[in-house]
Amino acid sequence: MRVKKPLLLVMAFMLVASILVGCMNNDSTKKDTATDTKDGKKSLIVYSNSVSDGRGDWLTKKAAEAGFELKIVEAGGGDLLNRLVSEKNNPLGDVVFGLNQMNFETLKANDILVPYEPKWTAEIPEGSSDKDKFYYPLVEQRIIMIYNKDVYTEETAPKDWTDLIENEEFEGKYHVPGNLGGGTNRSVIYGMLMRHVDKNGGLGISEEGWKEIKAFFDNGYKTPEGEDANANLASGKVPISFTYSSGLPGIEEEFGFEAGIVSPEVGVPTTVEQVGIINKRKDQDTAVAEEFINWFGSAEVQGAWAEQFGSLPVNTKAVAKASDKMKQIGENTKIQDMDYTFISEHIDDWVEKIELEIF
Structure with a gap:
């Protein structure tokens, strides 16, 4: 039975369209982005040496309420730095925080960070962040x-x-x-x-x-x-x-x-604990990592962190939430x-x- 020309054209169009959709889907799976979970939360692997004494549990819970699903990898400062350097060619993490300014200088020198600028930079003292925008201060x-x-x-x-x-x-x-x-x-x-x-x-x-x-x-x-x-x-x-x-x-x-x-x-x-985005590859999408840092470094969250764990935040709008003990240490030393x-x-x-x- 002969197939009419109009039907052949429709079939050909449908075939081309399906190929194009398949290609688009394949390309999207190759993008280096944090994976959204089925309940809508945005997943990130966070490296830190500053999540002991309940900090990690608190951060995981509060981040979940803000729409993030965190997997926290904890290690001491020197050990964490060595791990990040050793993983340079096959990075697993998305964000690192807690290491001091010297450690972050080492990460920067080894091309382990990508530059960015969080929304709260106007709320930290002038000159307190990296001039090249690779990392920013959180806690002193x-x-x-x-x-x-x-x-x-x-x-x-x-x-x-x-x-x-x-x-x-x-x-x-x-x-x-x-x-x-x-x-x-x-x-x-x-x-x-x-x-x-x-x-x-x-x-x-x-x-x-x-x-x-x-x-x-x-x-x-x-x-x-x-x-x-x-x-x-x-x-x-x-x-x-x-x-x-x-x-x-x-x-x-x-x-x-x-x-x-x-x-x-x-x-x-x-030491001043810093935060930065881990360099995974040139075409990585850092949107979720940046969104997380915008949230975590904000006056609201840093103030709550200071209240809960007695820290001294660098964010000037969050300092008021620091405990009297922390203010005393800051004044007396x-x-x-x-x-x-x-x-x-x-x-x-x-x-x-x-x-x-x-x-």
Whole structure:
């Protein structure tokens, strides 16, 4: 039976249309975008070293209410940085936050970030973000020495990290890091080493500086497996320790004691937690990641984060939500003047030397 010409034309048109639709569908599946779940939430893999003490659970819940489905990958600062660098050619994450400005400089130098500009940039202090727009600040953390007020008074407590080394009374009474994978532990170390910069010294540090670090570890208490440094602090067994500023309220609440804060004349190390978008490939669609960062860094969410976890937000509109404790730490401690570019260039070598020769 012969098929009429009009019918042949219709059939041919339908065939071409179906091929075109198939091609379009195939192209859309190749786009590198965060996948929407069946209930409409936008999925993101988020890397962070700042999701302990319930932060990750809180963020996951609040983000879900805002339409995001997060899978959070947690690690210490140094370990997370190493992971991101090792995954450079096959990145798995979409967003990273919590690492400090030095770590983000390393990510930037290794082409692991993509530039963008969140909607809340006008709400952060001028000059506080990366000039090339690869990362932006969220939370300021002051790295503080603390002591148990049931054991020491303001007069009898150490006044500086050097007191721990020079005063035999404090031998074995202060906690020292058991590893240098985390950003807080590293901050304690570079805060001490940066007082002894010597370009002709080993790895840019004078011999005196390396002797001081060795004495710091030799005279301190390295918490063994099965013990908790914060529990030892609260019980008075090891009544001197250190923490990042927003971690202090949680420690006091969990262990039921009050900590004193040491404010060295030279100042305290400070880290500023940043946020950025991970570079997956040239044609990636960053829309969902940008939308998430617009939400997470907003005054509303950063204010709520500050209320919940005692942080000190960089967003100026969110600072009012910070606790009196955080405001007190901000007022009673000053920031140690340090060259963070120099630290970024040397920190890995310093850590390696300490782990090989001192630990």
